[in-house]
Amino acid sequence: MKLIFCIDDKNGLMFNGRRQSQDRVLRERILNLATNSRLWMSDYSSRQFTEGGNITIDNDYANKAEKDDYCFIEDGGYNFENCTEIVLYNWNRHYPSDIQFDFDLKANGYKRVSKTDFAGSSHKKITEEIYVRKDG
Amino acid sequence: MKKISNTLSSALQWAFAVLCFLGVLVYGFTFGSLLILLAGLIAMPIKPVRKFLREKLKVKTLVAVLLSIVLFVGGCMVMPQLETDVPIDETTVTTTEEEEPATTVAQTTEELTSEVATTEEPTTEPTTEPTTEPTTEPTTETATSSIVANKENLSSNKVSVADIPNFSGKAYIAVNGNKPYFTESEITSQAFETYTSLDSNGRCGVAMACCGAEIMPGPGEERGSISSIKPSGWVQAQYDCVSGKYLYNRCHLIGWQLSAENANRRNLITGTKYLNIEGMLPFENMVADYINETGNHVMYRITPIFKGNNLVASGVQMEAYSVEDGGDGICFNVYCYNVQPGVVINYATGSSYLESGSSETSTKKETTTKETTTKAPTTTNSGSHNVSASYILNTNTKKVHYPGCRSVKQMADKNKQEYNGSLDDILSRGYTTCGNCF
Numbered sequence: 001m002k003l004i005f006c007i008d009d010k011n012g013l014m015f016n017g018r019r020q021s022q023d024r025v026l027r028e029r030i031l032n033l034a035t036n037s038r039l040w041m042s043d044y045s046s047r048q049f050t051e052g053g054n055i056t057i058d059n060d061y062a063n064k065a066e067k068d069d070y071c072f073i074e075d076g077g078y079n080f081e082n083c084t085e086i087v088l089y090n091w092n093r094h095y096p097s098d099i100q101f102d103f104d105l106k107a108n109g110y111k112r113v114s115k116t117d118f119a120g121s122s123h124k125k126i127t128e129e130i131y132v133r134k135d136g
Numbered sequence: 137m138k139k140i141s142n143t144l145s146s147a148l149q150w151a152f153a154v155l156c157f158l159g160v161l162v163y164g165f166t167f168g169s170l171l172i173l174l175a176g177l178i179a180m181p182i183k184p185v186r187k188f189l190r191e192k193l194k195v196k197t198l199v200a201v202l203l204s205i206v207l208f209v210g211g212c213m214v215m216p217q218l219e220t221d222v223p224i225d226e227t228t229v230t231t232t233e234e235e236e237p238a239t240t241v242a243q244t245t246e247e248l249t250s251e252v253a254t255t256e257e258p259t260t261e262p263t264t265e266p267t268t269e270p271t272t273e274p275t276t277e278t279a280t281s282s283i284v285a286n287k288e289n290l291s292s293n294k295v296s297v298a299d300i301p302n303f304s305g306k307a308y309i310a311v312n313g314n315k316p317y318f319t320e321s322e323i324t325s326q327a328f329e330t331y332t333s334l335d336s337n338g339r340c341g342v343a344m345a346c347c348g349a350e351i352m353p354g355p356g357e358e359r360g361s362i363s364s365i366k367p368s369g370w371v372q373a374q375y376d377c378v379s380g381k382y383l384y385n386r387c388h389l390i391g392w393q394l395s396a397e398n399a400n401r402r403n404l405i406t407g408t409k410y411l412n413i414e415g416m417l418p419f420e421n422m423v424a425d426y427i428n429e430t431g432n433h434v435m436y437r438i439t440p441i442f443k444g445n446n447l448v449a450s451g452v453q454m455e456a457y458s459v460e461d462g463g464d465g466i467c468f469n470v471y472c473y474n475v476q477p478g479v480v481i482n483y484a485t486g487s488s489y490l491e492s493g494s495s496e497t498s499t500k501k502e503t504t505t506k507e508t509t510t511k512a513p514t515t516t517n518s519g520s521h522n523v524s525a526s527y528i529l530n531t532n533t534k535k536v537h538y539p540g541c542r543s544v545k546q547m548a549d550k551n552k553q554e555y556n557g558s559l560d561d562i563l564s565r566g567y568t569t570c571g572n573c574f
Contacts, residue, residue, distance in 0.1 A: 006420075007176040016468050022424050048466075093425065095307065096418040098469070122428035 001065040002037075002085040004030060004072045012128070019074050020095040022048050023120035030126070033087065035071040038097025041072040064076050083133065086110060090127040109134045151183040156208065171211030178204040206313030254326050260276060270321040297443045300471050307414035308454075308472045316455035318435050325433045325459045326447050327351045329395055331402035338368040339448060340405050340440050344390035346459070347423060347431040353396040358436045359556050360398035362386050369406040369447030377478035378409050383488055389438040389452070391420040392482040394427075406486055408476040415472030419454050424467055439469070446483040449474050525529040529553040529567060536567045 007013060008020055017109075026136055031039070031053035040061035049055055057079060058064055062078045065071050071078065088101070105112075108132040120126045124135075156176025167257075177185065179201050189195045194202065295311055327350035332341030352456065374381040387407025390397060397403050407416070422436050435457045438450040451474045458466035475481070481488045511565055527543045528537045532551040537544050544552070555562060 015422070016310070017463065018467065020422060022429055024429065091425075093421050094413075094418045096470070097420045122425055 001082055002070045002087065003078060003080070003083050004033075004046060004070055004087045004089070006074070006091065007088045007101045008093055008095045008097065010097060011093060011101045012095055013073075013101050014075060014099040015096040017075065019048075020097060021091050021093065021123070023091075023123050025118070025120040026089055026106075028125055029118070030070075030072060030089075036071045038065070039072060040065045040069055042075055045072055045074045047134065052108070078108065080108065085133070086131045088129045088131070090129070091123055092125050093123065095099060105131050140251075146181040149179045152176065152204070152208075153180045163351070171207050175204045175207035175211065177525070178207070186460045198257065199380045201256075203414050211570045250346045263315060295439070295441060295453050296339065297441060297472060299472075299493075300441075303473045303475050305477075307410065308470045310418075311469045311471050314468050314470070316435070316437070316467065318437070318455065319458050319527045321416035321461060323435055327433060329390060329397070329533050331389075333402060334368075337445055338447075339442055339447065340367070340389060340402055342437060343403055344437040345390050345395060345435075346433050346434065347390075347394045347427060349427060350430060351395055352424070352427065353393065357396060359392055359555065361556050362399045362404060363556075365399050365401050367401070367402050367404050367406045369483070371488070373479075373488050375476075375479055375488075375490060378476060379413075380409065382386055383408060383476055383479060383481075384486075385409055387416065387452075389440065390436065391416070393420060393424045394436065396404065404467065405452075407452070408479075411472055411474045416452065416454065417457065417467065417470075419470065423456055426465050430458075430465065432458055434458050443483060448481060448483040448486045452485060525556075527555045527562065529555045529562065533566065534567045536562055 001073070005013065006019070006021070006026070008073060012020055014020060031049070034054060037054070038056050040056045040058060041049070042059045042061070043057055045085050046057045059129055061071050065082075067084065086105065087102075097116050112129055113132050114128070115131045116128045118128065153176040156179070178189065186197070186200075189197075201251075226562050251447050264483075300313075301309065308407045321345075322423065324346050326349075327348035329343070329344050329345035329347075329351055331343050335339060367386060373383045375383055384406050385408070386393075386404045388397065389403045389405065392398065395403070423436060426432065427434060435455075437453075437455045439453040439455075441451050441453060442448075452472045453470070454472060455469045457463050458465050476488075478491050479488050480491050528539055528547070530537065530543075530547055530551050531537070531553050532548075535543075536555075537547075539554075
């Protein structure tokens, strides 16, 4: 499966059970990314996706998603066991956080294959980085 | 019969006068309460007052009574206006008149300050080990678990230094399980901002707002200079271990990116670079971006926490709650430490010194670590919180100077440019610091 995370400058994911930030343009980008596959996410995450898309809402997505499926991770659990690709969106901002993305990509055999900056609707610059597992 | 009538009349007048005096005690010395005080004085049924009115002002008793009533009514009419949250249209006026009398927030802040100010002598606190001596009764313990269940007024959100654990390397900690203390009556979707007038020590109090696009900086709006403000405890110092070297920032209570407030002395405290960048800025960013993205409003309250008569706040309590979605987007209640790792601050005065045991080598190393692990905020135009210093740029020599530098006086006007922002930002644009003033 392919996991999608949004992080800040300090690798933060959430604070006080809430996402650090959101952006309409980013949501559209995620939907486009998963155009030809299923996009899994939790009930909490789905509330910000009002634009539609091929979304499957299931809090147990980590166990149900298949190889080519994308999982958008905000509040739910996840594991990297069956993960082949990780997409990181960096807000390029510093937000408070009490849950961080602390996975060492390099040490776990992931290699960055692309890095793209784009402007969000309320964020000047969002950076998309795609990492692929070497043996994936 | 006449005697009874006179006694009754005197009793009524005394009761009226006492009522007026109590009004002053309750509301403090506001314009309205002073009118009421005057009404009470005129109403006092004592000879010196009567004689003064009759002989000096040529006022008869009946006229005096009427005058007293008019003053009382006038005072009462003025009073509620001072207590009402400042509507958007009046905000600009209020916030630019720096010495305006306090609003309701001011009264509650006095309560806050007096609670926290029960300590003994001002203390010197190593920033890495803030004192834990009890200074007042814990106030957070009385708070309810519900965000809006607390029916007390602003004073109910008091947090004392005694409630806060020692700084342990984290710039902020959650208060009351991250649930803010806003009451139902305080929560509104109508944007406003209120600031407390300075206390007798020149210190800021509570700043509260309903943040929304209405009060945030408009597109292209740039920050004004705030260098004219010297907040309480402003004793600037430079250390190698501080990014940009300067220990203190003029720290906005309600950040510029949320309020577009510039040189408002009621909104600026002496805060360390660490408080500014690692403590407050992330929360401001989160709130500002949420508003920009959703168009919603966020209740926002910042309370500087002073210990005793200290001039520098020990920390800042930040509360926020998104209105339209009932806190689903934004909800926090945190305390940010006003500390600077490696530096010991005398909170009573604002003076500071390098922490004992810190060698030049170690402090330099720390600077390096901070610089490599902390990205400078990149939102200068949208009001980054670290943009709190004023510099003078020489556009010809590409040097950065402090406004007081002697080189500035010798600089040709055509080369002189005032700059308010992050030093890191301007250095990244090819400028270098002046050898005289840096």
